[in-house]
Structure formats: structure tokens, C-alpha cells
């Protein structure tokens with residue numbers, strides 16, 4: 001993929017993009033596949049003439065490819081949405097409200113994304129009881145506490161497949177057994193994990209699963225919710241009745257068709273690509289931990305293969321991010337893109353037990369298809385120089 005360059009002191013610097021958890025370039029193969037739905041086969045999928053039927057066919061084709069990525073029972077288990085935030089809202093509010101007769105308790109891990117935590121808080125304002133499930137210092141959900149907390153009237157428990165900020169992968173199968181012994185439905189936000197590691201909703205006992213198109217190199221503006229056969233939801237977006245009446249609104253055919261193709265490519269290339277990225281990632285971790293007072297955050301082994309997250313004492317993550325961008329044309333993150341514009345420390349880092357001042361020095365690297373082994377020494381040098389420079393300036 002083309003990587004634009006920046007000129008610094010007369011030298012051209014190729015961009016090294018290391019924030020694939022925040023946004024991804026659309027894979028050129030996806031763009032080539034889906035482009036026709038912008039201008040040629042642009043019809044409304046609900047229209048009965050040929051150009052509409054063509055669009056409808058594209059959506060059903062995408063539904064099949066997305067279902068295959070996660071081994072869903074059948075295509076009809078997949079409902080397309082506008083993205084992960086909407087899928088999380090539909091899963092949580094839709095299920096809790098439809099099953100209100102069975103109970104008014106909901107639960108989630110303390111490290112969920114805001115698009116899970118905020119809909120839950122909304123339910124809390126409407127009289128639901130919300131319980132946060134703690135995690136250990138590596139980000140793994142405390143399954144004993146989960147066992148204690150859940151009761152038969154806990155209708156929705158939401159635990160993410162893997163965390164976007166610290167990379168930790170949760171023991172979903174074990175969690176699913178606990179949820180089904182004690183409560184009702186398990187919702188899993190797989191935005192950070194899908195397309196990176198294999199997911200099997202049937203084998204892992206998942207009732208609802210959130211996916212995002214852009215997080216698998218598809219276009220922005222599409223997402224999906226897997227709904228296990230038999231699980232009943234209330235629509236949170238009433239209208240023309242598209243997507244089995246669960247998500248009204250004319251479908252974003254280009255983005256949905258692109259998401260389908262992105263899912264197909266991710267499934268076909270996952271094993272090989274994950275191995276390649278894990279190799280780069282492991283070398284980067286070794287190099288970063290050579291820096292004085294640097295620490296890995298998240299789980300040392302149970303983590304996403306493309307994900308490396310650190311904290312450096314006595315400096316601010318925002319300064320690292322800006323320095324790396326301006327001085328080296330390297331883009332890293334300091335946590336969740338959605339909340340990093342606030343100066344509040346990340347709720348994820350606080351939940352794993354870091355102090356406020358420790359949580360402020362975080363740097364997150366998420367690798368992708370454009371990254372290569374040759375970049376390791378460039379990234380390492382840039383981070384080492386940045387940390388040293390910032391520490392020299394630091395009053396702490």
C-alpha cells in the first residue's frame with residue numbers, strides 16, 4: 001500500500017503507520033471489488049428492478065462472507081449496521097429491553113469500550129442494575145467474581161474478545177460457560193480481535209458478537225452484529241424494516257459489500273499474516289523493554305498478535321504521540337482514539353491497577369498489512385530518542 005512521505009530537515013521520511021486499532025486503510029482489493037456499488041450497481045436493495053436486485057445480491061453475498069469469518073450457524077445470523085458502536089448499542093439495549101420480563105440486571109467488564117459502557121449506563125438510568133466485572137493486572141476478567149455476580153435475571157453480560165488498548169485476549173469459552181450457567185446472554189465486542197485471530201461463535205458459545213468493517217480493512221460506515229438463532233432483540237432504530245426489522249435504513253451497499261470482501265480476505269490470510277506481524281511485534285517488545293523504566297501493559301502472552309502496548313514512567317503519552325509524528329512521521333496511539341482527546345487517564349489502564357501518573361505514560365502500537373520487518377530499527381530508534389528527549393524536558 002502506498003505510504004506517503006514527509007520531509008524533515010530536507011530528508012524524505014516514509015510514513016510508518018502503527019495505529020491500526022484506530023483506523024485502517026481500505027485494502028485495495030476491497031476497493032476494487034466494491035467500487036461498482038458506488039456508481040454502476042448503486043440501486044436501493046429494496047427496489048425490485050435489476051439494479052436494486054444487484055445491490056441486494058451484494059448484501060447477501062457479504063452476509064455469507066461475514067458469517068463464514070466467525071463460523072455463524074447461517075447467514076441470517078448477521079445484521080449489518082453502521083459500525084461497531086451501533087452494533088454494541090443494538091446488542092446491549094436491544095437485548096436488555098426485549099428481555100426485560102426476564103430481568104433487569106446487566107453486567108460488563110471494567111475494560112469495555114465506551115460504546116459498550118455508555119449504552120449500559122443509559123440502561124442504568126432507566127432502572128437496570130449494572131455491575132462492573134473487575135479484571136486482573138494483565139486485563140483478564142476475574143471469572144470467580146463473574147460467577148458470583150451473575151444471577152438468572154442478568155439478561156446481558158458484555159465481555160470483549162480482546163482489548164483494543166492493552167491487547168489482552170479474554171478466555172471467552174470459559175466466560176460463556178459461566179454466563180450460561182448463571183445468567184442469560186453473552187455479548188462479545190470482537191472489534192479489536194476479528195480478522196486477527198480465529199473466532200468461532202458456535203464453539204465458543206457466543207450469543208451476540210460485534211464486528212466492524214474498518215477494523216478488517218473494509219470501508220468505514222459498516223459493521224455487523226451476529227445474533228445466535230433464538231436470541232430475541234428489540235430494534236433500536238425503527239423505520240422501513242430493513243435487516244429483519246432490527247436495523248432500519250437504506251443499506252450502505254458499498255461499505256457492506258466491501259466489509260464482506262474484507263472478511264473473506266481476512267479469513268484466507270489470517271494465519272500467515274498473524275505469524276508475520278507477531279514476529280515484528282515480538283522484536284519490537286524486546287527492543288522497547290530495553291528502555292529504562294519501560295513496561296509492557298496487558299497480558300505477556302494472551303494478547304493480540306499485532307498488538308504491543310507499553311508505559312514509560314515520567315513522560316506523557318500525548319507527548320510521545322506528537323513527537324513521533326512530527327519528528328519521525330510515525331503514528332502511534334496513547335490509548336483509545338475515541339477517548340484520547342480527553343486528558344483523563346484511560347479507564348482501561350486504571351482498571352488494571354495503574355496509578356493515574358502511570359496511566360498517563362502509555363504508548364500503543366497496532367501493526368497492519370503495510371508494516372515490515374525492516375521498520376523495526378527505525379521505530380526502535382525513534383521511540384528511544386523520543387523517550388530520552390521527553391525525559392530530559394520532564395520536570396518529574
Ligand code: PMP
Nearest residue numbers: 083084085113115164189191192
Ligand atoms: N469496540 C472496540 C473494541 C473498539 O476498539 C472500537 C473503536 N475502533 C469500537 C468498539 C467502536 O468502533 P466505531 O467507533 O468504529 O464504531
